[in-house]
Amino acid sequence: MNSIKKTDNFVFQTYLRQGKAFVKGEGVFLWDEDGKKYTDFLAGIAVVSLGHCHPKITEAINQQASTLVHVSNLFYTIPQADLASKLCEKSFSDRVFFTNSGAEANEAAIKLSRRYFQKKGEKNRYKIITMEQSFHGRTMATLTATGQDKIKEGFSPLLEGFSHVPFNDIDALKSEIDETVCAIMLEPVQGEGGIIPADPDYLLAVRKLCNDKGILLIFDEIQCGMGRCGTLFAHELYNITPDIMTIAKALGNGFPIGAMLSTKDAATGFDYGSHATTFGGTPLATAAALEVVNIISKEKFLDRVRQMGQYFKNQLEKLKEKHTRVVDVRGKGLLLGLELDKNAGPLVVELFEKGFIVNGIQDKILRFAPPLIIEEKEIDRLIKGLNSLL
Ligand SMILES: Cc1ncc(COP(=O)(O)O)c(C=O)c1O
Secondary structure (H helix, E strand, C coil): CCHHHHHHHHCCCCCCCCCCCEEEEEECEEEECCCCEEEECCHHHHCCCCCECCHHHHHHHHHHHCCCCCCCCCCCCHHHHHHHHHHHHCCCCCEEEEECCHHHHHHHHHHHHHHHHHHCCCCCCCEEEEECCCCCCCCHHHHHHCCCHHHHCCCCCCCCCEEEECCCCHHHHHHHCCCCEEEEEECCEECCCCCEECCHHHHHHHHHHHHHHCCEEEEECCCCCCCCCCCCCHHHHHCCCCCEEEECHHHHCCCCCEEEEECHHHHCCCCCCCCCCCCCCCHHHHHHHHHHHHHHCCHHHHHHHHHHHHHHHHHHHHHHHHCCCEEEEEEECCEEEEEECCCCHHHHHHHHHCCEECEEECCCEEEECCCCCCCHHHHHHHHHHHHHHC
16 A cells, blocks of 8 residues: 555545655755655745754754653753753743644743633633634634634534634724734734735734733734744734744744743743643753744844745736736745635646745635755845746
């Protein structure tokens, strides 16, 4: 039985998979079992930001794997301490809680927000407002937080205390605020929802609203953070900071790790024993992530992401001028979306056949989230391919 048959027979059929089994990755390229080469414009959905098998990350993993892999959070370890202090040095945050995934980081943020107010005696302050079209994960709390009905189908009853408002609409948000609201949670650039950046005025107004009402502001930067938008964290583009932020995906460049970062004040919501996870922040995961943060946070690296993002966007804009099928081009840095007039599915398949990996979201949108090390010549090849298919 080949690997496709084995997967289809023995793995839950929750993913619609494409093509052959991949067997090797290097930089922006992948190879399938027939030896066919692909250029990766998805990076495992904004995960492999430094490219496949980046030598420094491989070395960090190998070195740590032969030194110390796991001891539990009942003890101190050096890579976890170094990564936490590095993340705080590079961001607004004072405290970090390590997780294994994005959804788990968002779970932590939801729990922290509620407990922060319950500890203060405000037991009725538990409601979390999130945005329509948002995506926050697939656990029960995070799918409840997600503003898309299709993600929730069949899982009722959902959790109490969540509501959704239209994104980029400050009046809608204001009208949803009452004394039960503990947090507002949003992605500065919506990913799964269709690559929709927050308007700068909107985000400023949300921050002000949270300050005025004493509400915690949570930014989910699981997809748009870690250099993806051309700054280490996407909210830096807007000159404001949240109280709590979640990251994952690119943090480990493929090694599973997530984190919830918070201010000192918000962090008071958790005490000894109030939250835990066996694998959160193991020496192996944090050693890999520390190397990732060291590389991505360099100004020169981020500068290149901005340049390449602008170049890519310009090329997509040119396609829009030429082809009536292209309705919109949007995004920040190297998180870009091309909206078409109809279903993007067939184009995704045709591009795959030509050796380009992209994916379709919200039916009509092509999402581009290549490794951040992508070069002009690879972008040019994709644009040429797209041009001929359009
Ligand atoms: C913005 C955002 N939040 C949360 C998640 C969930 O992360 P994970 O799949 O690691 O649980 C994702 C995953 O796509 C995401 O894009």
